[in-house]
Amino acid sequence: MITLYGIPNCDTMKKARAALDARGIAYAFHDYKKSGITAARLDAWADAVGWETLLNKSGLTFRRLPDAEKAELDRDTAIALMVAQPSMIKRPVLDTGEAIRVGFKPGDYDDLQR
Numbered sequence: 001m002i003t004l005y006g007i008p009n010c011d012t013m014k015k016a017r018a019a020l021d022a023r024g025i026a027y028a029f030h031d032y033k034k035s036g037i038t039a040a041r042l043d044a045w046a047d048a049v050g051w052e053t054l055l056n057k058s059g060l061t062f063r064r065l066p067d068a069e070k071a072e073l074d075r076d077t078a079i080a081l082m083v084a085q086p087s088m089i090k091r092p093v094l095d096t097g098e099a100i101r102v103g104f105k106p107g108d109y110d111d112l113q114r
Helices: 011-022 039-049 067-071 075-084
Strands: 002-006 027-031 093-095 100-102
Touching (some): 002 011
Parallel strands (some): 002 027
């Protein structure tokens, strides 16, 4: 089963969901705001794609961090921040069961099969 992780009101999430719907791809939606995210899942994703890929450095939540915290970032610190504030996770994260995909641009899901 494919799972799409994110927050419902994000514009990029809306585009990703529309792309999946248009292709008739069934998926479960995991809302970080309602269900949270575990450090173990983020750790597994970081193994697959790198913690730097997962961390949304362009978002307002990250930009509001004190410069000292940004300077001291490492994998463990980044994962702890993302668990505490899931808005810091780049969106969407798509778990196909075989691979993790982070972010979305038109055409990204064209290779997915129903």
